[in-house]
Amino acid sequence: MLSDDKPFSNVTIKDVAKVAGVSHATVSRVINNTTKVADDKRERILDAMDRLGYVPNMQARSLAGGRTKVIGLLVPDIGNGYTGTIIEGIDAELSAHDYDMMLYTTHHRKVKEPIYVQSLTQGMAAGLLLLLPVDPSAYLEGLRRKKFPYVVIDHQGFDNFSSTVGATNRQGVYDGITYLIELGHRRIGFVSGPDMMSCSMERLAGYRAVLNDQGISYDDRLIVPGNHTQLGGYKACVQLLDLEKPPSAIFAANDVSAFGVIDAARARGMHIPDDISIMGFDDIPQAGWMTPALTTVRQPLFAMGRQAAKMLFEFIEEPKGPMRRLQLSTELVIRETCARFKDI
Amino acid sequence: MLSDDKPFSNVTIKDVAKVAGVSHATVSRVINNTTKVADDKRERILDAMDRLGYVPNMQARSLAGGRTKVIGLLVPDIGNGYTGTIIEGIDAELSAHDYDMMLYTTHHRKVKEPIYVQSLTQGMAAGLLLLLPVDPSAYLEGLRRKKFPYVVIDHQGFDNFSSTVGATNRQGVYDGITYLIELGHRRIGFVSGPDMMSCSMERLAGYRAVLNDQGISYDDRLIVPGNHTQLGGYKACVQLLDLEKPPSAIFAANDVSAFGVIDAARARGMHIPDDISIMGFDDIPQAGWMTPALTTVRQPLFAMGRQAAKMLFEFIEEPKGPMRRLQLSTELVIRETCARFKDI
DNA sequence: TACTTTCATGAAAACGTGTTCATATTGACG
DNA sequence: CGTCAATATGAACACGTTTTCATGAAAGTA
Known part of the structure; x- marks a missing residue:
């Protein structure tokens, strides 16, 4: 087992190709299911990938224009229950789709947002989730023109063209x-x-x-x-x-x-x-x-995160899909801090 | 201003080079401060970068072997205050160094860890932070051999070779x-x-x-x-x-x-x-x-996250630095849920 | 002036993958 | 058996960057 000898030898698609006795293009085809590949070769390739412990290189893949299975998430901060719960909801949906998350914290700094967005949309991420963006006007226009999938969470009203998830x-x-x-x-x-x-x-x-x-x-x-x-x-x-x-x-x-x-x-x-x-x-x-x-x-913070991710996946499937605005309903939770008015 | 016309035109290093009238190699040199570049050219390049709104492409950079300014973070889950507070500490230190964070949630699934680690170490991240890893034996060995910077948070005892941050x-x-x-x-x-x-x-x-x-x-x-x-x-x-x-x-x-x-x-x-x-x-x-x-x-969860990130940066600076184990001290916080024993 | 040395710079290769294009191979049909 | 269509596959290029290597110019020395 080669994978035991060199667990981190950065085995590439070409190594797999060599072992399987095919060209690296064919390996790529097997990985992405793009075209038919003869059964025996497919078998050999799969076997070689397994034996060598091949793990695709995300950077190369996204650079070459492939799908990334990563979504970018912009949040103002972390730690308080608000952001945490929403992220939890997002994470639940993401891992169901086998996606990973690139997390950017803007720390409420307006300048950072456009740069992060720019970087993410250059191939790093397949889609974008924006939580409470401060000043999205700078880049939303560009995202739309590019037909880049994105969903805004809990910020509505700054424009009428973005898909959003919020609460009532x-x-x-x-x-x-x-x-x-x-x-x-x-x-x-x-x-x-x-x-x-x-x-x-x-x-x-x-x-x-x-x-x-x-x-x-x-x-x-x-x-x-x-x-x-x-x-x-x-x-x-x-x-x-x-x-x-x-x-x-x-x-x-x-x-x-x-x-x-x-x-x-x-x-x-x-x-x-x-x-x-x-x-x-x-x-x-x-x-x-x-x-x-x-x-x-x-x-419903968890649900908001989850729904936003779900919506984002729909856009990733169908980038030209119609804009959607989802308002999840709030609910009065009566506990113990409110009592009948007593005149003093 | 071109940047106003095409905010998301994916301007590359070559575009900058063309505008500045130099080769793209020279632009790269200016960006990374690797060799001396004539003052007038540097000036023109900086100017062009600014005018075009150039944002470096992370994937290409890491693929070509450059520094990434991203650290990978593996956590078992999110949402509860425990992970959230630690992440907050990490984030504080990261943003001070202008680093970004790639967040992977393992959902306590043992199988996922090695794959994530593999992917992260292929150039995606400059270092790794492992929170409460379940079974790190599979990949820690490889990380060490590679001299890949990593720090383990709040899990000690599985080996004596990893740098860790924990509490007493x-x-x-x-x-x-x-x-x-x-x-x-x-x-x-x-x-x-x-x-x-x-x-x-x-x-x-x-x-x-x-x-x-x-x-x-x-x-x-x-x-x-x-x-x-x-x-x-x-x-x-x-x-x-x-x-x-x-x-x-x-x-x-x-x-x-x-x-x-x-x-x-x-x-x-x-x-x-x-x-x-x-x-x-x-x-x-x-x-x-x-x-x-x-x-x-x-x-001290926040401090633990922060110290772990700090330690990681030291390793990124000096990958051959000595292993370190940091134990932050706990502290009894007396509030209201404990009272003197009363025999009944 | 002529020769060496330094050094900035451009050309080109590399990183690992996806994708287009041409080609060899197969199969079908007359 | 011959021709053509269909199709699997390999060669080559592209993505945007870093880095090596060679080259040309400038600078220094005799």
Whole structure:
């Protein structure tokens, strides 16, 4: 067994060809199933590949114009449950198709995005998954012209030509706030996300819409930026509690900032949900683990990742396929951080 | 500006050469700083690269034998805080060095590892980071012979030739159990991890050692497999509580299984920590978020990832450098899930 | 000026694969 | 048996880069 002697001898298609007594072109044909190859030769080639422990060289393959079985994934950051859960969903679908993943972290740095995209589309990847892109205008146009398969996750509204997977942000907040109103709350604080993210805008729109529909007066001092971070949530909550007439309930635009809100409320000696009701958005894993467990609007992160990957594969199959926009529905998850309004 | 006209025209080194009026070899020299190039030509080349929006083709570069600025990362799975936090640490160091990451998820499937490693070492990656490899014997030998830079994270003991980064698993458990004993506990359950992981064995060894040192009788019915999963922890806890003389405290070999233990205890109507003390290992982010917050042995996951990447870069610089083994120290994080033993 | 030495630069080969094109071989049909 | 169509296969080129090698020019020395 040669493979035992030299496990990393970088055996190439030509080595296989020599052993099997054919040309390397024929080996390539067997690998890719492009044309008919005589049964005996095919047999010999397969056998030689096995004996030599042949592993195709991805770089050469993609350089020569072949399929790569790699998809590129651009994310703003890693580590928090949000990105992690989505990646998990993507990964599930990818490995079902035997694809691998090239992961690029932009660290929210706008400049990096176009370069990464450019590099990925030069043959490295068969398709692209963009999570929460900051400023895609620079390259989306080019991707489309190239008919390069890509799907945008959780960012909608910057154009109408990209296929996207998202959640019903507006409706989700609408449902959540409606629930708070049903509990008797009238002054409801809103800790918003980054302005430049369209999901932030949609969530805020949901807040505004429900107040309007229910005829509740709108006070813009109740809307405070939280930037989707725990610290941001903390500061926002402090600001809200310092108001002359503080809210009896606070809706945070994502779970992470809701954690900050809870920290701040507790720092004031408040009990949750007795003294104040708090609701988040996302339902990341840790939302269910804390005590009291966070009432939140569930965004199906795993499913979003999975669906996006699934959609991407359809485009890889059929690059001219029609644009698609998928909105997975959110769901209000009632746990323990919201209670009926008690006048003090 | 050509770059505005054709953002994705795949401009190559030859295009740059033509515009600058030199040969493509010279362009390559400028890019890689290999030999002196006349100042005026260098200037023209840089200018042309900028105007055309040149982005090097990774595949071609690695195929031709150049440096890749990519490191390969093999992980068993994603999504849970454990892997996520380590990846975050790795990512921090990588982006500081301007490197990118090729992520492979083995999904605990043993067969996949050698193929991935083979593929990565064929020029795709400059180095390899192996997180919790299952059966590295198949390829580590080859990596070493090739002098291919790699670092193993959180798996020690399978050989003495690989550079590794880990934590003081044994000492961590020793400290944790000592604390439980100080609280008065004598019957302490242990929910163990997978047998084949050496960190599991070390943690179990720490448990045995402290009992021995403190002269506490050892009862092997108190050791139950939990497999590092939440469900496994749940089942293990059920088994422990069903014992004739159930433990007054349970140490779970990792946080995720501790969550399962807590679920099971609560399902029995027990209060934590009043009725039973529970301690975990890892200190993944969600350990601090839950209520009551989990008392656990902190494993510096972020730092482990970061240090591993740092070490890998040293090997990439100097492939013949000496093997290194780094053990980062664990730390007992006392929160709310452990209380003084109360006889009933 | 003539000869050697240095050195920047272009031509060309290499990396491993996919693919086109021509050719040898087979088979069929009259 | 001869001609033509069909088809499997090998030779050669392409992909974009790095690197070696040879060459020409410039520079230095006598």
